[in-house]
Amino acid sequence: MTNHYIDLKNADVILIMGSNAAEHHPMAFKWILRAKEKGAQIIHVDPRYTRTSARCDYHVPLRSGTDIAFLGGMINYIASNDKFFHDYVVNYTNAPFLVNPDFQFNDGLFSGYNPEKRKYDKATWTFQMDANGVPMKDFTLQDPRCVFQLMKQHYSRYTLDKVSSITGVSKENLLKVYEAYASTGVPDKAGTECYALGWTHHTTGSQIIRTMSMIQLLLGNMGIAGGGVNALRGEPNVQGSTDHCILYGNLPGYLKMLNTSCPDLKTYLEHYTPKCNDPQSANFYINYPKFTVSFLKAMYGDAATPENEFGYNWLPKLDDGKHYSLMHLFDKMYEGKIKGLFSYGTDPAVSSPNSGKVRKALEKLDFLVSANIFDNETCSFWHGPGVDPTQVKTECFLLPAAATMEKEGSQSNSGRWVQWKYKAVNPPEDALAIGDIQIRIMDTIKALYAKEGGPNAESILNLKWDYKDGKGNFDALKVAKQINGYWLADSTYEDKLTGATKDFKKGELVPSFGMLRDDGTTSCGNWIMSGSFDEKGLNKMAKREKDDPTGLGLYPNWAYCWPVNRRIIYNRASCDVNGKPYNPKRKILAWTGDKWVGDVPDGPWPPQADKEKGKYPFIMKQDGVGSLFGPGMVEGPFPEHYEPLEGPLAKNPLSNQLINPTIEIFKSELDTVANASEKFPYVCTTYSCTEHWCSGALTRWQAWLLEMQPELYVEIGEQLARDLRIGNADWVHVSSARGRVKCRAMVTKRFVPFKVEGKTVHQVGLPFNYGWLYPEDGSDSTNFLTPTVGDANTFCPEYKAFMVNVERA
Amino acid sequence: MKDIEDILQKLERLAARAMERNPHSAGVVSAFRPLIMARARLVDSLDLAGRGEFTLDENLFRQGIPVARQNAWFREDDPFAPVALSLISPLKTGFPDLNSTWERFTGLIDGKKIVLPDFFRSYPAGGDDLLASWAQLLEADVRIPAFLASSVARVILERRALDWAGLVQDFEWEKGYCPLCGSPPNISRHLEGTGQRWLHCPQCNHEWRFRRVVCPCCENDDQKTMSYFTIDEKEQESAFGCEMCKSYLVTVLKVSGTAEFDPDIAALSLSHIDIIMQEKGYLPMVQPEWSTFA
Amino acid sequence: MEITRRGFLALSGAVGSQAALGAFGLMGPVKAYADELSKANKVKASKQYTTVCAYCSCGCGLICSVDYMTGKIFNIEGDPENPINEGSLCAKGAGFFDLTEANKHRLRKVQYRAPYSDKWEEKDWDWALNRIARLTKDARDKDFVVTNEKGELVNRTESVAHLGSSNIDNEECWLISMSVRSMGLVYIDHQARV
Amino acid sequence: MKEHKMEYVKLIDTTLCTACRGCQVACKQWNENPASKTQNHGSYQNPQDLEWNTWTLIRFQEYTDTDGNFKWLFRKDGCMHCTDAACVRACPSGALHHTDYGVVAHNREICIGCKACTSACPFDIPRYNKTTEKIYKCDLCYDRLKNGQPAACVKACITGAITMGEKETMIKKAYDRVEKLGGKAVVYGDKFVGGTHVMYILSEPPAVYDKLPVKPSVPMSVILWKNLFKPFTLIGMGAIAGAAALHYLIKGPHEVHEKKEGEE
Incomplete structure (x- = not known):
């Protein structure tokens, strides 16, 4: 947000x-x-x-x-x-x-x-x-x-x-x-x-x-x-997991992942550090090299030296233009190319598109390591419906994990507030926090490589891996400080704007990412989180003060908000070019002639009217201004309407380009598509419900929640239900070009037919919270219906628009 | 202000329910009830001079300086003697076996042997030697004159606090002592539903909100070093204990915003918690009212 | 300048905590009742810890009360200090207690399923860790790609993949994101994608 | 002390309710009522109806008003705690009784399972459990009220749709809110059976809401039973035998569902 x-x-x-x-x-x-x-x-x-x-x-x-x-x-x-x-x-x-x-x-x-x-x-x-x-x-x-x-x-x-x-x-x-x-x-x-x-x-x-x-x-x-x-994002720490980039295309802090067009650090920094000749554009990503080198120092510690370009070439490189997202991952797994899968705290067998293909792919794995607080349809895929365990060769591990109140650490809500959590109780019996599990697995792997060696073993052996407390357990505070970053040498920081200087000693924490260096004298696991500690070690994520001077709900001293505790991004745009707030009644920032007062300003520079020192408000953008013309997107600087991959229309009413011209089309035999076909005449969308959460892997095990939403249903408009002679609560089959699910019909006034290009188009919808494992008769994943296709920039799957048919079961 | 009759009826009901729910402390509650009722009546009837002259410096307040510290606690013309005298009869009914002391006290005040303003002039610092001399005059334990002085202080400051409270309404107060008179709390309650923690000031009867999992006394916020003690089958009776400064605070849980509640009666009725906690080695944040007559 | 507690203790004259009980008989029954409670250990000590909800991304605050003796959570309520939820909780948050070990479906043991087997078997951590490390190393090293077809240095493995999770803490996310890359994994994703 | 007891009213403002059903979960959690195995009956409303282990239930109703606007109505159903409670009148054993705070409480030990209340109640609230042979219904969390705590559902409601307070203030709050809302909004609950201690703010006329009687009243049969028959039987034949016989005499087999006034 x-x-x-x-x-x-x-x-x-x-x-x-x-x-x-x-x-x-x-x-x-x-x-x-x-x-x-x-x-x-x-x-x-x-x-x-x-x-x-x-x-x-x-x-x-x-x-x-x-x-x-x-x-x-x-x-x-x-x-x-x-x-x-x-x-x-x-x-x-x-x-x-x-x-x-x-x-x-x-x-x-x-x-x-x-x-x-x-x-x-x-x-x-x-x-x-x-x-x-x-x-x-x-x-x-x-x-x-x-x-x-x-x-x-x-x-x-x-x-x-x-x-x-x-x-x-x-x-x-x-x-x-x-x-x-x-x-x-x-x-x-x-x-x-x-x-x-x-x-x-x-x-x-x-x-x-x-x-x-x-x-x-x-x-x-x-x-x-x-x-x-x-x-309004869906998961408790989805903002945090995205910031730390458990994503194929990025290193923590949204740094670009290495690829073959940048064989060495110099070319990589050259390629990804934007330049701008307009002096009034802060172009803050000019500091990209500082963030990258500091990350490499945080990852490889002392082993990262200027001579080996801070370990640049130990890291894997992607082939230029090739993608490795979740849909590509299961596509490769389906081809039998992926042997081992680690699946922590997730249930792809229900939540990924085209479940039929995903479950066939899982059977081709040599080993599957799952870590969860409850069993789910992915960990137990080998005894799912229509699967003969005696034919499935996969070695499966089900590691018991700790739930959120059983471990210390921080979580970022989608408003970028990073809140510290305390450990209330120990996890039950053998269960361990994911941090503990990852530390033990990497320790064992490092030992193996130390003994037997292997290709690019230096990358594993040189990995800085001392994140344990005295008793050998995962120490969240130590990792949080490593993420925040340290001074690796005594240094003096000079603030260019005010000329003030400040001395720091080796081993002190870096109080803000503005001070990071690209010569290896600072380390920082994730530049956007730098500043979550002050140099003395005060954990700002754990702050619990309630003052709110502006009265607008900023709460500057409650937890930490990345970047640099700024609660509203681009907030300098709330003032005119002279720094006077456009709306005095809702003032979050104002320029007093020598400094900004209110929320942490989005860039300390004076307002842009000051031709000499002033800067434009959108400091992260190369030209310092908001993009109406956005060349960064793959499918065009101006958004254009294209029909979904599988829609009701044969022609795009706006142009002859029916679907998004730059999306990747998957071609396995299970990736069939039926656009504007009479066999699947109804538009379908999927969604969740209040009582369940995401794949239901946590909430289906709770009796009082399951009582209120026990089974899969399809919500279908009254007119369409009449046409198909479907009564309320009848069993029906919803089918698409890829699969079929059996569920109850919920005949409702809440879906109305649409007049589209002169034709009546009906729409139906299903929740995606159910899976075969529990409750036994609760029906299976809705994603048997959804196509393997995603957004052109992010490969986020198109669950919200595809075509289905609905018949009485 | 709700009229006095309603308040007295409420106190009557609460005292009766407290005695019924905790019979073991019924004696203490019934002993103090006349005093509590008298104090409420006095606070309602008192008309103190200098009502409009209080000032509040917002920055000082934000640094933790309570209102009383920024103004005078008492004034020379505060009605110390009349208040003291009107507390005598409830004390007689509550504590009959001290009648002679109460009589002597009345006589000493009428005879100007005990000049109350002397004590309140240097409030709260000095006064120990003055109390000792009064004790001799009264031929009683020093705790008696001390209790009388604190009761008089309570009545006057409670009345004055009603004016002070208006001053501080819209300012944040993050401290564990009273924003009006600076006294540490004697009891706290958690509101049902939101779980908000409210502390009660024994000296001016003001209630203020304070953060959970933080010690009001030493402001320690290391959650590992704070304990909570609850009594089985009495899910509302509990105490907060801080391992850093070894102080405790009786806490009444799950009190609905709309329910009737009186902190003084609750503190007396839950005095068994004081004893349990003191035997566990914790210190009270402020001397419980009942300890004078223990 | 804070008014110290001693100031008030002095005021009311009884400095010592253990005032001579029973001098006036009022407190006798109270003392007896207190002793009876302590002897029958009816007084339960507990701790309170603040945490954050594990469902949607609003970030509502919670307070867990933990029984000091048994080490088990016996109550979870909204955190009144948290400015987002101000002490209240939605239906799932209010049922947060069902995520603790009080829910009998919670996983408690390391389990292993051998190839072609039709059941889980219980194992211990050491066995599992060694087996996992062995499988991962072999799978990684077997078709490790040092240079791609065009001869460019890539140092990656396409045979081991990682999925998950946005329901774990930031520190754990960073640890995973960094350590799986040190092994050369490129197929890395999690449910933020879906 | 009995006569001055404060009376509470639980006000349900259906115009603020998002049917998140936090109250339904909180009620089950506090009263330790087990979940029942349910099926999807073509509606979000689950369980289907009040049950012996479901004392409050959000009713979902799709409604198109007179000038064609579609509305999705949510109503939190449950005991209305009437001042003149038909169930208390009809209850031969005194299990159902009035208490302070205006709560109609139920003493399960002395309940003889005669189900006189199930047919007497104009709102059709009490539910019978075959195995325990007792009836069950919401008791407005009477034990929490005695402790000065609000009902569990009130505490759970995050949009402030359910609030609880002293009777007069809540009635005034209800009328102020209805005036602010305008349109067809109406206060429901203070105009019949002596006024109920659970009241609604409805956005549509009461007749629109299913299972909500427009003019609920104490059925004649109950008035007859209370004034004429009840004193004799209890003296003459002893509670259990008498109640069952009387029950059969007046009602016949209990399946016969007598038509209540005002019910369409």
Whole structure:
């Protein structure tokens, strides 16, 4: 989240789209209701009327997979009705930038598309540079090549009629939402958006979120209290596990993973350190080398020296352009190429797309090491339905793990608050914390390599691995300090802005990532977490003070908030170019002439009006401003509506490009797709329910929760149920091109048919919380239905829009 | 202010229920009941001078300086003697076998042998020798005059605290001693539902909110070095103990926001917890009221 | 300048904690009742620890009360100090007690399933760790890729993969993210992806 | 001390309820009521109805109002704790009795399982358990109230939809809230059976909500039983035999479900 949960109370209009907050984030919804009590308008846009809709001002149903069309229409509305926040858009976004004349868009494709590789050559997605390499700008926003005009022209195609025909939303409803939300495009109003898997589970997921970011930039809602784009994420420490990058493509702190196009550290740093010639752009990633070298020092300790480029070549490299995400992993496993799998605290046999393929893949493993607090469908795949254990060669280990209250450590909520947890009790009997398990496994492996050696054994042997307490157990505090980072030599830090200097001794903790070095004299496991300790060792994550000077719910002394305890990101954009807050009633930051007062400023530099020392507010961006024109995305600098991989339409109403041109298509014989086929005529989406959580692997074992949601069901509109002669609570089969599930029919008024391109399109939906292991008769994974396809940038699977058929069982 | 009749009826009900629920301490509660009722009546009827003249420096307050420290505790013209005298009759009914002492005390005040303002002028620091001399005059244990002085202080400061409370409403107070008069707490309660921890000040009857799993006395926040003691089948009766400063605080659990509750009566009724904790080697944060007559 | 506790003790004259009980007979029955409770060890000592909920990512605070003798959690309530939930909990959070070992379905033993077997067997940690290390080393070394087809140095193994988890602590996440990379794994992911 | 006892009212504001069912779990946890093996009957509402081990239940109801707006109504069902309780009148053994705080409590030891209350109750709340031959219903957490604690469901509710307090203040709060809400919002509970100690703020007229009587009242048969028959039988034939005989005489086989006034 750019803001955080409590900040929702500060909003005037809250758009809940791509989320079912009341059911899946009840505490977030409490803050949303607090905003409603103060007169805020709460709008819910979702294919289905849910318990969230019941408590919102109104609900607008739309067809799954058409969010970009809906939001594109809003951009068109904002731009053509002059509803945008001029001062903000001109100064804080790249609207005035002039784009390379060769950049073109026609008939659904941007310039530079290579159909064989399904990839773009982004050479034309650049800005026109002036003599000293700074993008040329037209602050009047009139030049036809400026970003604003190109954007306006791009979304002029998203007329009310066209959007209504794609999304199935009536024109009145479209206007009702557009007017309500666009009303926040003024200094004294704040609008925010809450999304979750409803937006990420699409082949165009990243671009949906980018479209909303563009809207927030146009309305000046980014960086203000009650604004921002807020992801209500699903798991307790999903923000932490993403920050520390248990992800194939990143090293902790979102550093880019090494690949073959960077054979040595120098080329790697060259390649990934952005440059900007505009002196007023902080371009904070200029410090990329400091973060990378400090990480390598934290990983390999003394073994990492300048001579061996701090152990750069011990790390594995990805092949350029190749991906290793969860769907690629199971694809390779299905081909028999993956021999061993470690599966900690997760249940992919239920939660991954195309369960049929996943379960066949698991049978090809030589060994599976699972660590969980309960048994689940992945650990016990070898005695699942239709599996003959005597044919499955996999050696399986089921290691008992400690639950969250049985171990000390920190957890990050999706508002970036890192809260310290204390250990209440020991785990039961043989159970150990995952940290203990990983330490013991690596100790044993290191011993083997010390004795027998092996390819690239130095990487394993040189790994710094002294994270145990006196009694030989995992010491979370030691690891947390290693993550925060240490001074590895006596040093003096000089603050360039104020000229103040401060001395630090070897072994002291680094109080902020601004002080990290790229010469190996500092170590830091994850630069964004640097500063969670002060140099004396005070653990800021464990702070529990309740003061809230601004009264806006920042709580600066409760726990630690990365980066550098800044509670609202891009908060300097809440002030005008001279540092005066746009909305004095909701002031999170103000420039007093020599320093910022309020939340931790997003960059200490004066406001940009100070031509000599001032900087633009979006310090992490290369040009220091928000991106309306976003060349970083793989499928285009402006989000464009494409149909889901498997949708009801044979042709994309907006262009001849039916699906996202850059998504990867998986081709195993189990990855069948049936687009616009009469065999699977109904749009289907999946979701969770209040009573269960994710794959249900924790909640299905709890009697009182299971009593309220005992079995898998499909929610089906009354009209469709009548057509198919399905009665309420009948057993039905829901089938897709990939698989079939048996479940109860829940005939409801909460799904309504959509008018799409003149045709009636029905939509149904199922929860994904059930699996065969427990309860025995609770039916099996919904993901037998879902396709192996994901977002072009992140490979997040498209669970939210595919086609099914429904018949009486 | 709820009118005095309601308050007295409430105190009556709470005392009766406390005696019924903890019969072993019924004697203590019934002994103190007249005094508690009298104090409530006095606080309601008192009209102290200098009501509007209190100031509050926000920064000092945020550093932990209570209101009393920023203003005068007492004034020369505070009605010490009238208050003391009107406490005599409830003390007589509560503690009949000390009647002679109470009589002597009345006589000494009327005869100006005991000049109460002398004691309150240097409050709270000095006064030990003055109390010793009063004890001689009364021919009683030093705890008697000390108890009388603290009861008088309690009545006046409780009345004054009602004005002070308005000053501090919207400021954060993170300390374990009373934000108004600075006294450590004698009892605390946890609100049902939210689990909020409220401490009670025995000197001015003010209640303030304080953080859980932190010691109000030494502000130690190492959760491993703090203990909680509960009594089986009495799920509301408990005590907090701090291993660092070895102090304890009687704590009443799961009290609903809307329920009737009086900290003084509860402290007397739960005095068995004081004894259990003191036998475990913990020290009270402030001297329990009952210890004078133990 | 804090008013010290001694100040108030002095005020009320009885400095010592153990005032002479029973001088006025009031406290006799109370002392007896206190002794009876202690003798029948009806007084249960416990500790309280703050932790964070393990369901959605709101980060609601909890307080666990742990019985000092048995070392078991006997009560979990919302943490009133936590500004996100202010002491209240949703349905799943309120049922957080069901995640402790009080739930009989919790895993307690190391279990192993041999190839082609149809049941779990109980093992001890040492055996399991050695077996896992052996299998991992062999699988890694067997088709370890030092250089790819184009001859570029890659030092990776594609035959061992890691999944999980976003339900473990930050320190554990960093430990895993770093240590599996030191072994050359590239197939690394977890449920943040789904 | 009995007469001055404070009366509590539990106010359920259905316009704040998100049906998260935290109250349903908290009720089972506090009263240690086991879960029953349920099936999905085509609705989120589970278990299907109040049961001997389910004393409070969120009822889900899909409703399109007169001018065509779709609404999803949630109502937390359970004992209304009437002032003039039909069940207390009908109960031959005195198991069901009035207590302070306005709670209709149930003394399970002396309950003889005659089920007179199940047919007398205008809200159809008490449930019979065949194995224990006793009836079960919500007792507003009477033991918690005596300890000064709110009912378990009140504590669990995070949106503040369920609140509890002194009777007059809660009734005033209900009417203030309804005035602020406007539309068809209405207060339910203070206008019949002498006023109930569990009240609703409803966003639609009461007739719309299923299993919610519009004008609940104490059935004539119960009034007859209480004033005429009850004194004789208890004196003459001893509680158990008498109640069963009388029960059979008046009702016939207990399956026959007498039509209550006001029920569609």
